[in-house]
Amino acid sequence: MNTTGANGPFRFMECSLLPVSTGFRAQTLRELRSAVPEIPESSLYYHFWGRMLRPHIAESEFNNDFASWADGGLGDTELAEALSAVNPVKCKDLGELRSILEDILEARLDQGDFLSWKKADREFYFIACKKFMFDTGKVTSSLEDFPVAVKTVSRQSFFHHFLDGRRRSPEGKDDFSLWLEQFGEGTAEVRRLLGRVDSYLFSLGELKGQIVSILEKGLRKGGKK
Amino acid sequence: MMSDMLKQYGEVIGFHAMDSLLAIAERLRGKRIVHVNSTRAGGGVAEILSSMVPLSRELGLDVSWEVIEGDEPFFACTKTLHNSLQGMAGGLSEGQVASYTATNERNAEKLKESLEGADYVFIHDPQPAALLGMMPGRKGKWIWRCHIDVSAPNRSVWRFVKKQVEGYDASIFSLPDFAQPLSHPQFLITPSIDPLSEKNIPLSKAEVEKTYRELGVPRDKPVILQVSRFDRFKDPLGVIESYRIAREHADIRLVLAGGGAADDPESGEVLSAVREAAAGDPDISVLVLPPDAHRAINALQSGADVIVQKSTREGFGLTVSEGMWKRKPVIGGDVGGIRLQVINRFNGFRVRSPEGAAIRIRYLLTHRWKRERMGVNARQYVLENFLITGQLRNYLSLLVTLDGGEGEWERWI
Numbered sequence: 001m002n003t004t005g006a007n008g009p010f011r012f013m014e015c016s017l018l019p020v021s022t023g024f025r026a027q028t029l030r031e032l033r034s035a036v037p038e039i040p041e042s043s044l045y046y047h048f049w050g051r052m053l054r055p056h057i058a059e060s061e062f063n064n065d066f067a068s069w070a071d072g073g074l075g076d077t078e079l080a081e082a083l084s085a086v087n088p089v090k091c092k093d094l095g096e097l098r099s100i101l102e103d104i105l106e107a108r109l110d111q112g113d114f115l116s117w118k119k120a121d122r123e124f125y126f127i128a129c130k131k132f133m134f135d136t137g138k139v140t141s142s143l144e145d146f147p148v149a150v151k152t153v154s155r156q157s158f159f160h161h162f163l164d165g166r167r168r169s170p171e172g173k174d175d176f177s178l179w180l181e182q183f184g185e186g187t188a189e190v191r192r193l194l195g196r197v198d199s200y201l202f203s204l205g206e207l208k209g210q211i212v213s214i215l216e217k218g219l220r221k222g223g224k225k
Numbered sequence: 226m227m228s229d230m231l232k233q234y235g236e237v238i239g240f241h242a243m244d245s246l247l248a249i250a251e252r253l254r255g256k257r258i259v260h261v262n263s264t265r266a267g268g269g270v271a272e273i274l275s276s277m278v279p280l281s282r283e284l285g286l287d288v289s290w291e292v293i294e295g296d297e298p299f300f301a302c303t304k305t306l307h308n309s310l311q312g313m314a315g316g317l318s319e320g321q322v323a324s325y326t327a328t329n330e331r332n333a334e335k336l337k338e339s340l341e342g343a344d345y346v347f348i349h350d351p352q353p354a355a356l357l358g359m360m361p362g363r364k365g366k367w368i369w370r371c372h373i374d375v376s377a378p379n380r381s382v383w384r385f386v387k388k389q390v391e392g393y394d395a396s397i398f399s400l401p402d403f404a405q406p407l408s409h410p411q412f413l414i415t416p417s418i419d420p421l422s423e424k425n426i427p428l429s430k431a432e433v434e435k436t437y438r439e440l441g442v443p444r445d446k447p448v449i450l451q452v453s454r455f456d457r458f459k460d461p462l463g464v465i466e467s468y469r470i471a472r473e474h475a476d477i478r479l480v481l482a483g484g485g486a487a488d489d490p491e492s493g494e495v496l497s498a499v500r501e502a503a504a505g506d507p508d509i510s511v512l513v514l515p516p517d518a519h520r521a522i523n524a525l526q527s528g529a530d531v532i533v534q535k536s537t538r539e540g541f542g543l544t545v546s547e548g549m550w551k552r553k554p555v556i557g558g559d560v561g562g563i564r565l566q567v568i569n570r571f572n573g574f575r576v577r578s579p580e581g582a583a584i585r586i587r588y589l590l591t592h593r594w595k596r597e598r599m600g601v602n603a604r605q606y607v608l609e610n611f612l613i614t615g616q617l618r619n620y621l622s623l624l625v626t627l628d629g630g631e632g633e634w635e636r637w638i
Binding site: 014016018019020021023025040041042045054055123125127128129130131132133134136137152153154155156157203205 | 242248401406411415606619622623626634637
């Protein structure tokens with residue numbers, strides 16, 4: 001489904017994401033490694049992307065739940081750093097992301113026996129998700145109106161277009177940038193700035209504030225297409 | 226056009242969030258939804274339903290709320306169920322099982338028409354869980370909503386409950402730790418508070434002062450407050466111990482405020498133990514409030530200096546979010562849903578002992594600006610995560626998801 005109308009008006013979509021228990025849990029690195037091949041793909045999605053929609057504060061410097069647990073639960077900072085270096089947007093699909101994760105965990109286990117049985121302070125619960133997406137009916141065609149339109153969408157709609165958009169696009173571009181491409185050079189700087197935003201180090205609210213600020217500053221002199 | 230009630234919610238959560246709630250509700254128009262629980266007043270479940278049902282109706286949904294009727298032996302049985310699911314030793318006697326089954330049968334007869342014809346039925350907690358097996362003509366989807374911490378249940382009692390809930394189309398738990406092996410999908414949805422309810426609306430300073438006066442709590446010293454049912458898992462005796470340790474360094478008052486719920490026969494016993502422990506200390510106020518004393522609780526929370534919820538087991542602990550909504554950092558037991566609400570040093574502290582609670586009480590009383598900063602964070606955290614509008618959105622999304630059947634995990638509707 002064309003979610004943005006890349007060559008027409010921008011159509012705002014929205015998603016609802018519900019966490020679902022998988023029954024898999026891990027208290028050691030070996031248990032984590034054993035579970036990763038077994039969990040559904042939506043669990044990988046949840047722990048890399050879906051986490052942005054659940055209660056959390058933007059305090060962690062790690063960009064996925066596996067890295068956060070390795071650091072905070074297992075106390076293995078080296079592993080946490082390796083896991084947080086994974087950029088899920090660069091993976092062609094969730095299968096590739098799973099393989100990368102498996103390789104990192106395997107490599108760490110190879111480094112020492114102690115790591116395989118060290119118990120974490122808290123268990124890692126693998127959570128899957130169910131997600132549906134729908135058209136909100138909200139549309140905008142004008143560059144001038146675009147920042148306000150983005151500012152007034154729900155957090156789930158913002159998540160869908162910015163964070164999840166980067167996953168869906170083969171080039172890792174968010175929906176806003178893709179839509180702005182039709183305006184040519186006039187929006188190049190805005191698109192460059194949007195592309196540079198590190199989406200994982202902020203809460204969704206903070207991230208939205210940043211994106212709106214870039215759009216407001218960059219599109220001030222825009223006009224109707 | 227939005228009704229006045231929806232506008233009021235919109236002013237709190239933002240109109241864009243209200244629009245998306247309406248958009249999801251639109252997909253369920255014409256469907257009949259029924260909630261069933263075991264008490265109309267007292268406790269978190271009844272409070273949530275008191276807000277959720279009117280809000281759902283305001284969104285144009287056909288929603289009703291049924292309460293099962295039970296006698297004393299039935300509620301004694303379900304209290305045992307509740308305690309055992311939270312890990313207490315013991316099991317159900319044959320008499321208790323018979324009482325549970327007979328009560329559900331009686332209620333099934335009464336509710337048959339309503340429940341068999343419904344498109345979706347939410348059954349809250351184990352008390353009415355057996356109704357499903359007594360509705361052979363049911364046409365809709367049935368969801369079991371478990372509000373209890375069942376992370377380490379008494380196994381024999383869990384087996385009994387599992388038999389009742391295995392046939393449901395889905396279940397909902399508050400945390401992943403609570404989910405148990407079942408053959409249907411187990412969704413994870415946190416409960417919530419209602420920002421427009423009597424318990425959470427902003428009150429004037431004068432009303433807060435008046436309430437404290439009326440309840441006989443002087444305002445001459447900082448107030449440490451725990452609001453909760455008189456239930457052993459809420460650890461009111463542990464709170465008294467924390468207060469006694471903290472008092473060696475700080476001149477403070479302790480207020481333990483709560484009441485029983487119609488489905489909780491044990492509260493009298495716990496209350497007696499609390500009164501005995503507090504006897505002779507004029508700085509401890511034990512307040513037994515009626516189930517509808519929402520405004521008084523609001524005033525107590527608004528006027529408190531530090532709020533405590535030192536539970537040793539907790540399904541979720543909505544009093545934590547209530548306190549945080551009033552811009553108070555909360556000192557909470559490091560258990561269950563409190564872990565999701567209280568982030569250490571950000572909006573409160575999680576503790577594992579009376580000593581731990583005591584040191585945090587002293588810390589918050591002596592670091593005023595940190596207390597205020599954490600209070601601001603606490604309010605924002607609740608706004609983003611634990612309001613009734615968000616929970617309702619998740620419930621409605623679940624129904625839409627169930628209609629899609631088993632299939633791809635992501636889909637367009």
